[in-house]
Amino acid sequence: MMTAASENRLAFTATVVALTAEATELETRVIELRQALAELDERIRAVSNALRQAARSAGPWNVGQLL
Template sequence: MIPASENRRAVTATVVSLTAEATELETRATELRRALAELDDHMRAVSNALQQIPRSAGLSDADHGEEHRDEASTEQLGPGRGKTAVDAAADPLARSSASR
């Protein structure tokens, strides 16, 4: 049988060890909170800087999206006649020449 004094020493050693580990974890958690706060400040600074950049050619977000969509769907329908697929479908001349 293990004497009570050895049991107490083992429990005391365990408590000391766990207390030291808890202190290390609390310190690390504090360091991580500080790092997150610094990262948040940095992200806000970058966001603010990006918002200060003037838009090129005065395009709004909606215009910019339309421009890319039109470019992606443009088909060349003969020399110098770039039309979108929607324009080509709506153009009766393009339909009649395509059916020949």
């Protein structure tokens, strides 16, 4: 027969284990999201650079056609 104190300890331990697992999952998700943001930032920079180069190549008389 379990005492109330033993049951409370088990419940507490189970809660700690569950929260630790959830925290680990959240940390993993944060890392994935940071990587995705870094990749998106790289793509944005590449597009921005390509647009700048295209604008320079077109010259001032054709820049309006690029937009």
